[in-house]
Amino acid sequence: MEDIAMLGVDAEPHGPLPDRMLESIALPRERRQVEACLVRYRDVRWDRLLFSAKESVYKAWNPYTGQRLEFEDADIDIDPEAMTFTARLLAPRPDLPAGVPPAPDRLEGRWLVSEGVVLTAIAVPAPL
Numbered sequence: 001m002e003d004i005a006m007l008g009v010d011a012e013p014h015g016p017l018p019d020r021m022l023e024s025i026a027l028p029r030e031r032r033q034v035e036a037c038l039v040r041y042r043d044v045r046w047d048r049l050l051f052s053a054k055e056s057v058y059k060a061w062n063p064y065t066g067q068r069l070e071f072e073d074a075d076i077d078i079d080p081e082a083m084t085f086t087a088r089l090l091a092p093r094p095d096l097p098a099g100v101p102p103a104p105d106r107l108e109g110r111w112l113v114s115e116g117v118v119l120t121a122i123a124v125p126a127p128l
Contacts, residue, residue, distance in 0.1 A: 005101070006124035008060030008109075010052045014116050017047045025051055025071040033078060041080050048118050049111055050076055056109055056120040057087045065103050067094045078111070085109045085120070101127050 022031060030050055037046040057074045061067065073091040078084075087107040096102065109122040 003126055004123055005126040006060040006064045006104075006107070006122065008056035008058065008107075008120075008122040010055035010059060010120050012048050012052045012055075012118045014045055014113055014118050015048060016045055017051055021051070022047045025054060027072060027075055030076055037078065037080055044080070044113050045118065046078065049078060049113070049120070052118045052120040053078065053085045053087065053109060053111065056122045057089075057107055060107060060122045060124065061089070061103070065094045065096065067091065074107075083111055085111060087122075 022034065026034065034046040034050055037044070053076045054071055054074055057076070058069050061069055069089075069091055073089065075088045075090060077086045077088070085108075087109065089103070089105050089107070093103055093105070104124065107122050107124065109120055111118070111120045113119075
């Protein structure tokens, strides 16, 4: 694991989020993106994918920084064609111990839907 500085993986059932949950986890721009994708690409539950991406961001961020993130602390942009996502971190950067590289302000991830599961993952290489 010395090659990886941050790692976040999440798996969710490929189904719609419970009622009103999207409103509580998504920023307004993210909700618009999910709604547009639900119309254009009907074979993916984009609301669940967004939730999973945010979970992967948290799972990568928290162990590295020791800082909690709320759903509104990460703005996710999903690329339906490339099957990737980018998270722009909106939370203040924490002070890390001496010698630890600062936390990035963006995280890049990949996603997949297969066999009834939404899978998202982020891996940030350790600096050389």
